[in-house]
Amino acid sequence: MFQYLTALSFAALVAGQQVSPPPAEDAIYDYVVIGGGPGGLTVAARLAETASVAVVEAGGFYEVDNGNSSVVPLYSLTGMPFLDTSEQFPPSPLVDWGLLSEVIPTANNRRIHYAQGKTFGGCTAINTMAYHRGTAGSYDRWASMVGDDSYTFTNLQKYFTQSCHLTAPDLEKRNATNTTINYDPEMCDNSEGGPLQVSWNNWVDPTLTWLGKAVEQLGLTVSPEGFSSGTLAGHFAWIPSTIEPAKAIRCSAESSYLQEALPAGDLTAYPNTLAKKVLFDSSSSNRAMGVTVSTNGIEYTLSAAKEVIMSAGVFHSPQLLMVSGIGPKDMLAAHDIPVISDLPGVGQNLWDPISLGIMYTVNTQSGASITANPANWPISLEQYGDAGGPYSSAAGFIAYEKLSEELRSTLSDEALQELDAFPSDWPDLEFVAGSFPGAEGTNTGSITATLIKPFSRGNITIVSNSMNEQPSINLGWFSNPHDEEVAVAAFKRLRQAWDTDAANTVKVGEEAVPGSAVQSDEEILEFLRGSVNQLWHASGTCAMGKSTDENAVVDANAKVFGVEGLRVVDISAFPFALPAHPQASVYMLGEKIAHDIKNGR
Structure with missing residues (x-):
């Protein structure tokens, strides 16, 4: 029933907004945006207020192609099998690129499936919708690295706030007295009505309340202002999500920015259209002129009178730059690609925080x-009809801390030096509580820790001069052995959480994963090499920086070095992986760069 109603509702919406595919023929716009994720749709929607904009997206619309699995909040945790990270993942080619990493020698020679949204909305159509911001010190480091104070935490606040509309928690529907919520009611600019809906789950998972209490008993305190205040370490929070609260459905970049811009601005959406190559005018300082694209095998050109904006994501933005002639000259020469701009940093600097x-x-x-349990369906469906109950909820508990002195004492001096090189307010670990069904009607609880100061770096390269072949993805996990030290310490911290009074109240039997046989540091590390996974926060492969930085790809206004009329506006332009779930910051970057463009910067 849900699937049928969702498809009907979206079909009506599409018809009302006239999202019919444009002709597969040459056309000219002021701006051509490549990629329909949060960065691309934010900048496209804002530019379309005063200019003509085309948005090129390789996928379609997730409401049709992925249905309830993307729309219903609970299914972000349980309804997308293709989020499996193993090499044997079940493909879902309508909404996921199906990317596989190269073998990771330092992670038991595994190849990792790295899900990436191939749909309008990008990864905001398949993520778990967590919304918060990084630490003040992390954005201040960004400002220092790019030489531009507009990236300080204080100066970025206007771009954060103008992107979103905040709804206060519905405490009656949540019905959870042990989930204290503190937040700044002005974290979103509701007076202007930002398009992105941010709210708290209308239902709280009982298992998470206990696991959250277990993490709290490690010595953490509830965040006094919430996790968009610039302070994370030493606190836990029940964070908001990008959920439209009146209907309890996912709010993505597509359902917010795109759907608001289509009737109001001069924006044309090109679904199921692959960007093949950025075109340059060699007689005019290598200015980007447009993009060769392909729709159902038909190639044509979308020309840009003003600029091309690349928002294809952490893996495909560097790939598209390289096949278009921008990147390390030796790499380009190896694939017979004429060099437009020799930028050795393209595809390098891959930060990928790992979880255990x-x-x-x-x-x-x-x-x-x-x-x-089918016996619960009637009441659960009734509750969801009122935007509540388990279907309306997608997790919501996270916490951050610095390693305790006890665990720091287990690390080498070199590892400690690397940890301490980060800004002082940058946590070492993030904790996330989760739950899912076990065998024969049982329930499984999970507490994960993520290393949010990853020392290892990966990279993206190309295997040909064609966008039809996936890039070569080297995740680099554990390539720096100091990550191994921190991971072992994080594992021990998780065992401490599972040994608290709160955890002992709810856990049944022996440790299910990895099990009590894993005890020594060597055994722990061997388990971790075979089990760590990504948090899907890979960043930095078209890093923003100063022109004097040989690894920088774009400047503080997201302009690609060595050419004109081309910018990169997505998570690949971050200079590093922020200590935060990144979607709020990608929307912020889109708002900021759109503002820069409108003001001639």
Whole structure:
């Protein structure tokens, strides 16, 4: 029933907004934006207020292609099998690129499936919708690295706030007295009505309340202002999500920025259209003139009278730059690609925070276990009809801390030096609580830790001069052995969390994963090499920086060095992976660069 209603509702919406594919023929616009994710759609929507804009997206519309799996919040945790990170993942080519990494020698020679949204909305159509901001010190470091004070935390606030509309938590529907929520009611500019809906889940998973209490008993305190205040370390929070609260459905870059811009601005959306190559005018300082694209095998050119804006994501933006002639000259020459701009940093500087976890069977219910039982469907569906109940909820508990002195004492001096090189307010670890159904009606609880100061770096290269072949992805996990030291310490911290009074109240039996046989540092590390995974926060492959930095790809206004009329506006332009779930900051970057463009910068 849900699937049928969703498809009907979206079909009506598409018809009302006239999102019919434009002709597959040459056309000219003021701006051509490549990629329909949060960076691309934000900048496109803002520019379309005063100019003509084309948005090129390789996928379609997730409401049709992925249905309830993307629309219903709970299914972001349970309804997308293609988020499997193993090499044997079940493909979903309508909404996921199906990218596989190269073998990772330092992670038990695994190849990792790295899901990436191939749809309008990009990864905001398949993520878990967590919304918060990084630390003040991390943005201040960004400002220092690019030589532009407009990137300080204080100066970025206007771009954060103008992107979103905040709805206060509905405490009656949440019905969870042990989930204290503190926040700044002005974290979004509701007076202007930013298009992105930010709200708190209308239901709280019972298992998460216990696991959250376990993390709290490590010595963390509830965040006094919420996790968009610039302070994270030493605190936990029940964070908001990008959920439209009246209907309890996902709010993505497509359902917010794109759907608002289509009737109001001069914007044309090109679905199921692959960008093949950026075209340059060699007689005019290598100015980007447009993009060769392909729709259903038909190639044509979308010309840009003003600029081309690349927002194809952390893996495809550097790939498209390279096949278009921008990147390390030796790499380009190896694939017979004429060099437009020799930029050795393209595809380098890949930051990818990694996560590790411990699981137990628990005696509490979760949203996933409740809805897995057909006997609960009538009440769960009734609750969701009122925008509540387990279907309306997608996790919501996270915490951050610095390693304790006890665990720091287990690290080498070199590892400690690398940890301490980060800004003082940057946490070492992020904790996330989760739950999912186990065998025979049981429920499993999970607490994961993410290394948000990754020392290892990966890179993206190309295997040909064609966008039809996926790039070569070297994730680089554990290539710096100091990450191994921190990971072992993080694992020990998770065991401490599972040994708190709160965890002991709900856990059943012995440790399910990895099990009590894993004890020594060597055994822990061997387990981690075979089990760590990504948090899908890869960043930095077209890094922003100063012209004197040989690894920088774009300047502080996101302009690509060595050419004119070309910018990169997505997570690949971050100079590093922020200590935060990044979607709020990608929207912020889109707002900021759109403002820069409108003001001639």
